[in-house]
Structures are given as structure tokens and as C-alpha cells.
Amino acid sequence: MTATAPHPEIGKAPRPPASLRPRRGPGVLIRTLPLVPSVVLLLLFLAGPIVYCVWIAFTDLQLTGQAQESFVGFDNFTRAFGDEAFLNAVWLTLVFTVVSSLIGQNTLGLALAALMQRASKPVRTLTGGIVVTAWVLPEVVAGFLLYAFFRREGTLNAILDWLHLPSQNWLFTLPILAVSFANVWRGTAFSMLVYSAALNEIPKEITEAAEVDGAGGRRRMWHITLPMIRRSIGTNLMLNTLQTLSVFGLIWVMTRGGPGGRSQTLPLFMYEQAFQNSLIGYGTAVALLLLLVGSLFSLVYLRLLRTEV
């Protein structure tokens, strides 16, 4: 299942009435005690690593052959911005995010959801089933399937041959595009589900009235549908982007970031620096930058939802 990113609408129920305080209310202990296990777990294993991340990003910690790491200030960051491999990874991450998430998953998901509104039931069920299966498959399995699809001897080239179109070694010539398409294949279901739910909530009368008034399909989409689901679009874009920023397994299985770093997005770059080059400090500095970008998106996402909490 791709979308680790949550969708806040799930299981959302109307809030209970305000009179939450029983007359014989339980004490402070019972109000806070149940929170303790979660808070401890979150502090130790989530907040802890994040704080530690901030610390070692400013050190020269290495994997091997080092007695004691030392504080190096902003060296890791200055180094990153002078490192061509890093800038390459930033660029590829941008391409990957824009192509696969903003354009691919989002647009295709919306298109599928819109088509499903009018399609006949068997076709809708079939397509929905296939697209969702791609999403539910474990990440690594999806990686293998798409690897097989894009390989020189793979299905895509077989089809191109059959159509008498030039085939090529996709994973070598256009690796970043191949992994982007792989991410579209894997992640579109999430957008499709979000948009289907949003479209189902538009009252039928509104679209029908517009139709009777003679508004064509495209105008209805542009002037009625899109404005009405703009909140869903916002949340979906945000979650897709966050999800795409942290894709690792899919690219790792398909290309290992290669050839020659041409599909090396930031998570793969971070991994390579930390483990192949043993530069934990440097890798963590990159991780911290990724985390900052992620937090920024996360905050925007919170703002989009601010009325719902």
C-alpha cells in the first residue's frame, strides 16, 4: 500500500455533544494515565531520533574508524550546497515529485474519479480493483513488477516492437522517468479514492441544473466541480507530495539510484552518503533538510485542515 499518508476523513464521525464531563467524573490520573504508553513510545522512538538527527547533522560522525565525532557547525550543509551530486539529487527529487505526484498521480487520479462517476458499474469495479491492487501491493513487489515492465527485455519494449515503434532501454536512458511512472502506477489509487469520495459529495442537483442550463462538460468541470472539491485537491496534493518525498524502496529496487546517479533522489542520496560512503553526519544533514521540507508541507497540510481538528 503506497499511501502511508493518512487521510483525515477516515472514520470521521460527528463530534459528541459538549457535555463531556460526567457528574461523577474520573480523576486526573485516569485522564492522563492512558496517554502514557503512547507518549513514552513517541518520545523515545520518534521525537528522540529527530532531536538526535538535529545534533548529528552538525557533526562529522562516521560509520567506521572514528574515535569520537566532533561538532563541525554548518560544514555539512555548506558541503552539501557545493556538492554536485547533492544538487543533482535535489533536482531529481523535484522532477520526481512534480512528474509523478503533482502531474501524474493527482491528474490521473482526478480523471479516473471523474470518469468513474459516469462509467457503467462493471467497468468501474474492474478499473477500481486493478488500480487499487497496484496500490495495496508491497512497495518492493511493485518495484519488481515495474522493473520487469521497463527492462530492455520487458513488456513495454515488447509492446513498442509490436507497434513498430523504436524501443529502448528505459532504465538506462530515462531512469528518472521510469521510476516516476512506476510511482504513478503505484500511487494513483490514493488520489482516485480521495477524489471519488469528494465527487460523490457534490449534490446531483447542482450538476444536473448546470447540464440542463446547457453548460458543457468542460465548463461544468472548471466552474462547478473543481471549485467544490478544492479542499480535497489541497489535501491530496499535500499528502501525495509528502508520500513521494519519502519514496525509497521503489527506486532502490528498480535502479538503485543509477545509472550514474541519474535516478538518485534525496532519500537514496542520503542513504548512499551515510552507508556506502560511511558519512553518517553528512547523510543526516541531508536527511534534516528533507525533514524540514517535509515539515513545511506538513504545516501547510495542517492549515488546510484547521477547521477539522
Next chain:
Amino acid sequence: MALTLSSRRTTRRLAADAGLLVVAAAFVLPLAWVVLSSLDPRADLRVKAPDGLTLDNFDAILTSDITFTPLLNSLVLCGSATLLTVVCAALAAYPLSRFRSRFNRPFLLTILFATSLPITAIMVPVYALFVQVDLIDTMQGTIFFFAASQLPFAIWLMKNFMDGVPKELEEAAWTDGAGSLQSLVRIVLPLMGPGVAVVTVFCFVMMWGNFFVPFMLLLTPDQMPASVSINDFFGNRGMVAYGQLAAFSIVYSTPVILLYVLIARRLGGGFALGGAVKG
């Protein structure tokens, strides 16, 4: 007027059907490869009709080394972590859902913020930290981290489900002298059974498919879950047996697909198979 409108609708439906079928055809190709290859005695990388049907590929991989040990590892890892997550989330959701406190809102906002943090980004520091505290390459360390990484979302989901359980039943129990823990276990949890099932399955499916966390935190091959061990089909065995890789992929993916089907109807809202199931 009515006639043209309805004939226009028919045209539109056919066009929509055609559009969906094109996308479905494109999406189904990789899936077709894995199914056909797993049954093909001479599988390669392209979708083709198998050269005869055989279960040899499944036969070859269903050994304890290749399949059973990794799957058992996955089960232990994801099962324990899911249990831990669900218990913690249910406990935490209770006061958040039932009592008013000025800490609820900031707490929930933090939780929601944490649900969307890219966990991938903190894996390098987690690795370094685990080396320091000797949790690296241990099942329990990985389980704790798994649980912590899924916890924010599990709490959020659980709290929303709990909000849906009417408060009156519980107040009645309080009046009859039941404590909070009692009313949580005896009244609230049974009533939100479907919700708990959804949270459980969701956590389990997320962890089952996760590659990066065990890949970073476990080192010993014997401890590796299926998500990592599947890479052995490449690596050190020289020739890749694609048929066996496909067969293993199917064995490894089937549980999560079944679990998803199980909860798809209950998820409602944004997750109900896009209305495909309910029509």
C-alpha cells in the same frame, strides 16, 4: 430535450467506459506479468502466454529458507508491532475522545503533524541511535520503532472512531459504578469493533509492505522479513529465476490484499475502493 439528454448520457457513459478500460489495460500489464510468470516454467521479463502451466515455481520457493522463515519473521515483526500500536492507540484515544482538556488540541495537532512526517528521512539517525543504545539488529528495537512510526496515525484514526460511539451508554455505566477502564474495555471497545479492526489491519498492512525500516535496522539475514529477503532473488544467486521471483511476490502479497479486501467496505469515506465496491 429529454431524449437528447439521455442519448448524450449514453454516449458519455460509453466514452467514460472506454477511457477507464484504456487505463485499466495499462495498469493491469505488470500485474499480468507476475501472475503469468509465476505459472510459467520459462518465465522472463515480458508478459506472455506461459509455455505450459506449472506450479514448479511455487514448489521451488516454498522452503523454509526462501519463504517460511522470512514470512514468519514478517509476521512476528508486524504482528507484535501492530498489537503494540493498537493497544497504545486505543488507550490514548480514550481520554482524547472522552474528556475535555486544554491539552487535547495541541496534542492532536502534534499527532496530525507527525502522521505526515517523512519517516524515510529519519532512518539514518535512527540507525545511528540504535547503534549507540545497542538496539540495532534486534527484533524488539525494530518492533518499537515500527510501532512508534505508525502510532500517530493510529491514534488519530482511533480517536475519530471513538468519537462515533455515543457517550450516553458510558454515562449509564458510570452511574452504575463502573470505572473508566472498565467502561473502555466493556462498552466502548466492543461498540467500535469495526473501527479497531480497521486500525489493526491498516497498521499491519503498512508494516508488512515496509522495506526501508527493516532494511536499515536489521542486519542478520535470519531475521529479515519478506520485504527485505525478496531482494535475494537478485544479488548473489547469479541468474535471476523470474518465475520464482513472481511466485514469491504472489505468496508475499496475498495476505495484505486479502486483508485490504476485508476492510475496504468498512473504511468508508475516502477509502471505499472509490465507490467501486458499493456502486
